Amino acid sequence: MVGVVERQYSNGVDQTVSLATASSVPGDNYLKVRFVGGGGPDGAPTLGFQRFTETGMSREMARAAPGVAMRRASTFLQNAYGPFSYASGRSRGGDTCIYAWQQIRSRSGGIGRDLGMIQVRARLCDTDASERELLNVMYGFTITGSFGGKIWNPYGLPSAVDTSIGAVGKPVYPDAPKTVAISYGHRTPAPVRVRVVSAPKPRATAAKADAAVITGPRVPLPGSAGAPSAASAGGEDAGGQTPPQATVTVPSPACMGANAKTPACN
Structure with a gap:
């Protein structure tokens, strides 16, 4: 509900309840409720009685949803206040529209009793809702x-x-018969599924080697410049003398494998 505009007459009240609209069809969604009967403010205009006719409804639909070809439904429908009728159509942009009308009046009315009348009109257009979803408004409103x-x-x-009730052969079950669910409201976009592809894990040996190259300290070969001496590595011997360094010979790449036993490599 967006707002309510009320007009008072000497013999009734007219209300237009504006509803939220999401449609490219010109005009706003609304519920119009007209109470005919009773007394109003002095000097107020008189509310004329308008019957529901085929010609009158066609004119109202054309004004309510311009450019939309409306077709009247032939199915008998009834809400909590009695029977009602409606017409539906689709605009060129794909919007769904309905125009519904209902007259609430006592069948037992006579001289001096039950003379009041209520007329309800509904105009609904929506870009996403279906005809059945829009029709839910005619079942969900309450006249207070x-x-x-x-x-x-x-x-x-x-x-x-x-x-x-109380008759023989008329069982009453705890669960009421199921009816067709009709709903209308803002829709929540469906969640989008995202496929997550995990990258292949690197081999453990390669990971350790990379870590040693990137984060490990650079260790010089024994006997090369900058290599730690036995004193710095393990301290002096028992006699206070620095033990001699061991000499390590690195073989040539040509003396690897089967060539290691050749005279040139010994």
Whole structure:
């Protein structure tokens, strides 16, 4: 609900309840409720009675949803307040629209009783909703207004108790029969699945070698410049003399493998 505009008349009240609109069709979504009967402010204009006719509904639909070809539904429908009718159509941009109307009036009305009347009109257009989803509004609204005095009661006498209660051969089960679910509201975008591909793990030996090259200290070969002496590595001997360094000979690459036994390499 976005807002409510109310107009008072000498014989009734007219309300337009504006609803949130997400559509490219010109105009806003709304519920129009008209209470006919009772007394209003002195000097206010008179609210004329308008019957629901084929010609009148066609004109109202054309004004409510311009450019949309509306087709009246032939199915009998009824909400908590009685029967209602509607028409639906789709715009060139793909929007779904419905225009519904309902008249609430007592069947037992007569002289001096149940003379009030309520008319409801609904205009709904949406870019994403289906016809059945938009139709949910006609089942979900509740009329909280009332007339002053029983003479204007538009609902008539209360309905009689269901004859099946207490009767033989009329079982009543704990679970009510299931009905078709109809809903309408803002939709949450479906989550997008992302496929995660794990990179192959490097071999353990390669990882250790890379770590030694990158993070490990540079260790010089024994006997080369900068190599630690036995004193720095293990201290002086028992006699206070520095032990002689061991001489290490690095073989030539030509003396590796089977060539290690040749005279040139010995």
